[in-house]
Amino acid sequence: MRPIASRISKMSGEGALSVFAHAKELERQGRSIIHLELGEPDFHPAAPVNEALKKAVDEGKDRYCPVNGVPALKEAIAEYLGRTRNLKVSPNNIVIAPGCKIALFMAMMALIDPGDEVLYPDPGFPGYSSMTPGLGGVGVPFGLSERNQLQPDPDEIESEITPRTKLIITNSPGNPTGTVYTDEVQRRIAQLAVKHDLIVVSDEIYGRIIYGETYISMLSYPGMEERTLIIDGFSKSFAMTGWRLGYTVAPERFVPALSMLAVNSYTCVAEFSQYAAIEALRDTQGATPKMVGEFAKRREQFVRELNGVPGFRCHAPEGAFYAWVNIEETGTSAEEVCRIMLDEAGVAAIPGAAFGPSGKNFVRFSFASSTATLHEAVERILKVAGAWRPVATTR
Ligand SMILES: Cc1ncc(COP(=O)(O)O)c(C=O)c1O
Known part of the structure; x- marks a missing residue:
């Protein structure tokens, strides 16, 4: 059979979409998943x-x-x-x-x-x-x-x-x-x-x-x-x-x-x-400033709570709705941290390498979810953080 054009093999997919597909599959099996992988506002147009x-x-x-x-x-x-x-x-x-x-x-x-x-x-x-x-x-x-x-x-x-x-x-x-x-x-x-x-x-x-x-x-x-x-x-x-x-x-x-x-x-x-x-x-109803105001509250809470997870370090972003978390001190790879969070805690996030080699020691969380959902996500992560905490505390 004739091959597919070579340009296709030079392209790559998107980490967010593949994590999303896996998280959806877990959901289909009856698991409760908090989706923090996609860059999608949880608002709808006014x-x-x-x-x-x-x-x-x-x-x-x-x-x-x-x-x-x-x-x-x-x-x-x-x-x-x-x-x-x-x-x-x-x-x-x-x-x-x-x-x-x-x-x-x-x-x-x-x-x-x-x-x-x-x-x-x-x-x-x-x-x-x-x-x-x-x-x-x-x-x-x-x-x-x-x-x-x-x-x-x-x-x-x-x-x-x-x-x-x-x-x-x-x-x-x-x-x-x-x-x-x-x-x-x-x-x-x-x-x-x-x-x-x-x-x-x-x-x-x-x-x-x-x-x-x-x-x-x-x-x-x-x-x-x-x-x-x-x-x-x-x-x-x-x-x-x-x-x-x-x-x-x-x-x-x-x-x-x-x-x-x-x-x-x-x-x-x-x-x-x-x-x-x-x-x-x-924007007669000021929907965009209202949404950004809500993101600002979430950012403040989520970044503060993520910094309480052993081995996580995160600066408040100046824009967009992503928390970019350095996980180096977990002593565990970002892929493994994400696997533990998804499989054991039902929290979907993306290993940073999906965004380029410099993202190796990071995980991206989207905070386009309610403050209650974000709080629950951190609670769930804290419960499984034992999987990497021993490594972090021996440093
Ligand atoms: C930086 C950046 N550019 C472009 C896009 C694509 O946007 P759209 O969904 O409008 O195609 C995204 C979506 O996540 C993005 O984050």
Whole structure:
């Protein structure tokens, strides 16, 4: 039989989805599982968003529609980015996609030629390190280490730049660490991009989920207008994961390439969801700030309680909804810690190596669950922590 294209063997899956599948199987067998593996808000879109969806369907907005997205949604996104991120973008710079992942996939497909080097964070969202070799590119991870408060180190990034470097992928707030890049770090990355004529793909999907001051986009820095592609969408900030809605904000010269990929693949995004998305951006009920307020409470409680588990060490993330826990002092591998937690305590979390080699001694927990559920998860973990406590206490 003829083989499957070789690019597939260069890609990898997602740890979160495989842990989820195993946890679901245990649930099917009757086990009680607390799901802290998936990056999915436990909220649903506000009522006006659902109403707008129904109205759009009733009005017959269920046809093929413009490839780059319905003009009213692109205008609403441009206005929204001005209001929430202080950016001046034109609707002509926006391409709607069925989810941020597809937006990212298309941007990478439009930019990466075989042999191009791509810098991305390690640990980082698995799509970066999978898609890069899948497209024939060469992945060059830059570290987010604890000694640097999980921030990228611009000196390290600079030392990795070669004449083949084409792209830097940034992700602030980041998955899995929750790092919000400092102004200084972003400014220096922007300077490097200008100096070496690099393109920056700035994955800003968690841009609204921050616990500190105002969010600064990579697009805000001098010289970045012509070289930054923002990836964002509705999955996290508006709790619309299953709606599959994302978008790219790109310099004008990249837009025809993104349209070409859209024409040849998804054609357009469901028209009725795009109309409903306009209502989400309006957010007349303040659903996003309310959700982020709730995440802030959970973050405070969960991080504090996790730090009470023997061998666990966790800093409060500045954004997103993940606790990135160093488990080195358990004396046990992250894979084994996760296995014990799932099989013996019914708590699903992800071994950090799923996000890159630097994640080896970490576990990622999502705190997109109620405070009561998170509390119960820690109680359950404490009950099985004996499995690694002896090792930790002999140190
Ligand atoms: C950093 C990052 N980028 C992109 C995505 C994909 O988002 P979507 O569900 O909209 O495809 C995720 C989802 O977890 C993510 O964490």
